[in-house]
Amino acid sequence: MRPFRYHRPADVAEAVAVLADEPQAAYLAGGTNLVDLMKLGVQRPDLLVDVNRLPLDAVEELPGGGLRIGATVRNSDLAAHPAVRRDYPVLARALLAAASGQLRNLATTGGNLLQRTRCVYFQDTGKACNKREPGSGCAARHGQNRDLAVLDWSDLCVATHPSDLAVALAALDAVVEVHEPAGPRDVPLAALHRSPGEHPERETTLARGALITAVRLPHLPAARRSAYLKVRDRASFAFAVGSVAAVLDLDGDVVRDVRLAYGAVAHRPWRAYRAEEELRGRAFSPQLAARAADAELAEARPLRHNGFKVPLTRAITVRALTELAERTPAP
Amino acid sequence: MTTGAVGRAYPRLEGREKVTGTARYAVEYPVDGVTYGWAVPSAVVRGRITRIDAAPALALPGVLAVLHHGNAPRLAPGPEPDLWLLQEPAVHYRGQFVAVVVATSLEAAREGARLVQIDYDAGPHSTVLTADHPGLYRPDQVNPSYPTDTAEGDFDAGYAAAPVRMDATYRTPAYHNNPMEPHATTAQWRDGRLLVHDSNQGAVAVKAALAELFELPRESVRVITQHVGGGFGSKGYPKAAVVLAALAARQVDRPVRLALTRQQLFGPVGYRTPTIQRVRLAADADGRLTAICHDSITQTSTIREFAEQVAVYTRSMYAAPHRRTTHRLVRLDVPTPFWMRAPGECPGAYALESAMDELASAVGIDPVELRIRNDPAVDPELGRPFTSRNLVGCLRDGARRFGWADRDPEPRARRDGRWLIGTGVAGSSYPARARASAAAATARPDGRFLIRIDATDIGTGARTALWQVAADALGVPPERVEIQIGDSDLPPAGVAGGSMGTSSWSWAVIRACEALRDRLRETPGGVPPDGEVTAEVSTADEVREQPALPRYAYGAHFAEVRVDVDTGEVRVNRMLGVFAAGRVVNPTTARSQLIGGMTMGISMALHEEGVLDERYGDWVNHDLATYHITGCADVERIEAYWLDEQDSELNPAGVKGIGEIGIVGTAAAITNAVHHATGVRIRDLPIRLDKLIGLSPLA
Numbered sequence A: 001m002r003p004f005r006y007h008r009p010a011d012v013a014e015a016v017a018v019l020a021d022e023p024q025a026a027y028l029a030g031g032t033n034l035v036d037l038m039k040l041g042v043q044r045p046d047l048l049v050d051v052n053r054l055p056l057d058a059v060e061e062l063p064g065g066g067l068r069i070g071a072t073v074r075n076s077d078l079a080a081h082p083a084v085r086r087d088y089p090v091l092a093r094a095l096l097a098a099a100s101g102q103l104r105n106l107a108t109t110g111g112n113l114l115q116r117t118r119c120v121y122f123q124d125t126g127k128a129c130n131k132r133e134p135g136s137g138c139a140a141r142h143g144q145n146r147d148l149a150v151l152d153w154s155d156l157c158v159a160t161h162p163s164d165l166a167v168a169l170a171a172l173d174a175v176v177e178v179h180e181p182a183g184p185r186d187v188p189l190a191a192l193h194r195s196p197g198e199h200p201e202r203e204t205t206l207a208r209g210a211l212i213t214a215v216r217l218p219h220l221p222a223a224r225r226s227a228y229l230k231v232r233d234r235a236s237f238a239f240a241v242g243s244v245a246a247v248l249d250l251d252g253d254v255v256r257d258v259r260l261a262y263g264a265v266a267h268r269p270w271r272a273y274r275a276e277e278e279l280r281g282r283a284f285s286p287q288l289a290a291r292a293a294d295a296e297l298a299e300a301r302p303l304r305h306n307g308f309k310v311p312l313t314r315a316i317t318v319r320a321l322t323e324l325a326e327r328t329p330a331p
Numbered sequence B: 001m002t003t004g005a006v007g008r009a010y011p012r013l014e015g016r017e018k019v020t021g022t023a024r025y026a027v028e029y030p031v032d033g034v035t036y037g038w039a040v041p042s043a044v045v046r047g048r049i050t051r052i053d054a055a056p057a058l059a060l061p062g063v064l065a066v067l068h069h070g071n072a073p074r075l076a077p078g079p080e081p082d083l084w085l086l087q088e089p090a091v092h093y094r095g096q097f098v099a100v101v102v103a104t105s106l107e108a109a110r111e112g113a114r115l116v117q118i119d120y121d122a123g124p125h126s127t128v129l130t131a132d133h134p135g136l137y138r139p140d141q142v143n144p145s146y147p148t149d150t151a152e153g154d155f156d157a158g159y160a161a162a163p164v165r166m167d168a169t170y171r172t173p174a175y176h177n178n179p180m181e182p183h184a185t186t187a188q189w190r191d192g193r194l195l196v197h198d199s200n201q202g203a204v205a206v207k208a209a210l211a212e213l214f215e216l217p218r219e220s221v222r223v224i225t226q227h228v229g230g231g232f233g234s235k236g237y238p239k240a241a242v243v244l245a246a247l248a249a250r251q252v253d254r255p256v257r258l259a260l261t262r263q264q265l266f267g268p269v270g271y272r273t274p275t276i277q278r279v280r281l282a283a284d285a286d287g288r289l290t291a292i293c294h295d296s297i298t299q300t301s302t303i304r305e306f307a308e309q310v311a312v313y314t315r316s317m318y319a320a321p322h323r324r325t326t327h328r329l330v331r332l333d334v335p336t337p338f339w340m341r342a343p344g345e346c347p348g349a350y351a352l353e354s355a356m357d358e359l360a361s362a363v364g365i366d367p368v369e370l371r372i373r374n375d376p377a378v379d380p381e382l383g384r385p386f387t388s389r390n391l392v393g394c395l396r397d398g399a400r401r402f403g404w405a406d407r408d409p410e411p412r413a414r415r416d417g418r419w420l421i422g423t424g425v426a427g428s429s430y431p432a433r434a435r436a437s438a439a440a441a442t443a444r445p446d447g448r449f450l451i452r453i454d455a456t457d458i459g460t461g462a463r464t465a466l467w468q469v470a471a472d473a474l475g476v477p478p479e480r481v482e483i484q485i486g487d488s489d490l491p492p493a494g495v496a497g498g499s500m501g502t503s504s505w506s507w508a509v510i511r512a513c514e515a516l517r518d519r520l521r522e523t524p525g526g527v528p529p530d531g532e533v534t535a536e537v538s539t540a541d542e543v544r545e546q547p548a549l550p551r552y553a554y555g556a557h558f559a560e561v562r563v564d565v566d567t568g569e570v571r572v573n574r575m576l577g578v579f580a581a582g583r584v585v586n587p588t589t590a591r592s593q594l595i596g597g598m599t600m601g602i603s604m605a606l607h608e609e610g611v612l613d614e615r616y617g618d619w620v621n622h623d624l625a626t627y628h629i630t631g632c633a634d635v636e637r638i639e640a641y642w643l644d645e646q647d648s649e650l651n652p653a654g655v656k657g658i659g660e661i662g663i664v665g666t667a668a669a670i671t672n673a674v675h676h677a678t679g680v681r682i683r684d685l686p687i688r689l690d691k692l693i694g695l696s697p698l699a
């Protein structure tokens, strides 16, 4: 492990200022991802700026509805928050489907969104990886890629974003509040992560040194009827091989509104706009849900080992929406 | 005369220390001036080191030394080429340890390891096992010393003539032992003597290997192994950590702690070889087997031969007039495979017990009944009666407890919402062996007794079991007995492996207690007030003279699974095993062994797989986040029972060993249940959802 310095900033402004001056510095939140990667030599910061004591650990109910979630709110606290459980069950479900109890007690909202891919080649400094070392090649593209992307990958990187939380937030149209060296800014969750394209090493649209301070959830009454479905290789404590976050608002049996996002298929949480379009305004049926998933997945380009993700994502789309539709009380 | 400690459920003697965190493991002993070693793995698969530049590492504050083949202390050839570490520039597999960095802190050692610059001259490599690999050969024998091939009757003719036949090939991937505690050592040299606190399954072999490698008299080596966080076979023989720590400690002339990382446990400490197994069975219309053939293909390294005895299980499990078993091996540029819980029997039974299920379908006979019909009266190999064989008893008792009667054999006929439900069964067996051991029993004037034996408790409860056995053999309440194990200064005992720890050690303990009682009878006035009376014995002669009889433990494994009709996810609703394993010394720890083995079998069937990338020549999923092991949530209901079994041809305690049999039939029971649920027969493990997805055309 590279020797590093440690700094505990007094406030947000200082944190951002310190990072702006230190090209090799990183924010430390729960450390459940960063510290692992430091031990593996994948990330080698020379300064850790600890954000855990910043006053960013509150969940506030906003006046007009909606929630503001501080960046250092722990995943377990967020999942247990009464307003989250009541108004955004998809979020509570996504959080509880992730990692383990011990990890969730440490993992923060901000850190979760910025956690790095679980691509096994990224995590092994002995192997080629454009994300870790631009220009070195992508070992996964023609290697063991069962767990990697089927949508929107590039020849330079086929990694997926591993977060469950981010998928739920994508479906909820969350907004990320960040503090950049140039000042504070709002970034829609759907615009936070980038496609790998020519620069897989650039994972977000944030300026260098940006600090996530909060995540805002809009008032979305329909989200009371929402679900997160996660499929993994064992019953608990595993990353998704497929996941779907869904919010369904029916008027009779007609889809008034729907929000759908996929995990484990792309370099970013995948908001399924095309599927939503297919669904909106039509009478709901499982067949319609399947057609909607097909529309979304039409551009899927499976790799050698992950063709199963397409029918899997389709299957869980149908299941999640059908279960939500069945839960919808008659008007 | 017994007081009845054996057979009673005692908690582990060291349980409190373990749950309160005071039990010390190999690298937790406080040692003055201790330093830290970090092993450096090779970055190429096959080749030679051409240059090592240690300067950048040595420049790091805290780094004391970088050991490699160019400067490490010389070792004698030693018992095993895998242990001849840092002696030559040759690299035989990716991840082979080629250097060790020693530093005053763990962090500096780790960073130093990253800074060592090593150049290689790398050649082409071959790391993937295939059924038609040009390097396939016939080893002279298979582990530990079984004939490579066997044949009786005329298999080809018998098979061709039979009315019912099955022929299938089963594949298992590389499995990695992954004990919680890694291979780890604290090594100290004092006045030419070597003291190691080491995590292993048998200190005797560690002591012997170190003495040989470092050319020391055996008395100059001491191995202390008080607590071990598991081994599952991978610590059954000394491995790299202890040798590297001893080399490093000698080089820097300070104590060294060295623990392998989780990543380093994927390869250098051994793993279960992948297998490719073809099984052919033929039967008459009543399901009586007429021909059996089991052909196994496995891998070994270029360093040494490790020939897993995969098809040996088939030699004595079921009988037929025409039988054949073969083993072929290929030397690949991989780490040497090694023992993993029930080596041979575990993968072999997966194939044979799956094949029996396929035969049951083909002949239209219930799979429990098929096994009962084919239960041999005498051992097909030795032609002699088994000392006890209660497979049928296990099957019947298990079927009753599980509710097997009236099972509809039709595949894919039961559904509960989105889940397809199925049940499966498999038999299992594991040899009941014993090795020579020594033990000492001491009587003290205060009426207490001390038992001393260099047995190893790898977390199984062995310490507690021996304490119970000793109490009964002495005829005193166990509270008056103290037991010391896990130190090579104690009377030498065999390895904690091959399910023969308790059988071997209890034998010696009982004989030592008997000898002590004899001595006490001959001591007028009893134990002198200021002295003690000790008897030390070895069972070497007795064990050697034991007649060669077929001695086996048996089991029947039942599983109920559910398979998601859309996603292909498999869950195990319940798992039930019934075992006939001689006498059970401690029901609490025995149950843990049996359900632990069964859980590991679920893991083998559904979760574990070393995924190899042939371009890099190693397993890419080398941590516990990506190499999935069955978790608690995957084990919904699990039950283990045992039959009351008396067998006087075993050993004085009448035990058969229970560490391994739990895993043996489990994977087949689960995969058979998956077939019953879905109608799909998956013959390459693990059964993950991508192999089953799309059972129903959606919407």
Ligand SMILES: Cc1cc2nc3c(=O)[nH]c(=O)nc-3n(C[C@H](O)[C@H](O)[C@H](O)COP(=O)(O)OP(=O)(O)OC[C@H]3O[C@@H](n4cnc5c(N)ncnc54)[C@H](O)[C@@H]3O)c2cc1C
Pocket: A026, A027, A028, A029, A030, A031, A032, A033, A034, A035, A036, A051, A071, A072, A097, A098, A099, A100, A103, A106, A107, A108, A109, A110, A111, A112, A113, A114, A115, A116, A162, A163, A164, A165, A210, A211, A212, A213, A237, A238, A239, A240, B625
């Ligand atoms: C074994 C294992 C299994 C897991 N399984 C799952 C799973 O199933 N699903 C899932 O979603 N996750 C899973 N995780 C990942 C876990 O959720 C993340 O590690 C965790 O959420 C990261 O949060 P943290 O606070 O610990 O982040 P850290 O490790 O502290 O930081 C992660 C990254 O974010 C940056 N960062 C942190 N906070 C901020 C901030 N406020 N502003 C800007 N940058 C910041 C850090 O610099 C770092 O780059 C698993 C992790 C492990 C180890």
Ligand code: SF4
Pocket: A117, A119, A120, A121, A122, A128, A129, A130, A131, A132, A137, A138, A139, A140, A141, A148, A156, A157, A158, A159, A200
């Ligand atoms: S997929 Fe991306 S993260 Fe994985 S090896 Fe390729 S470049 Fe690296």
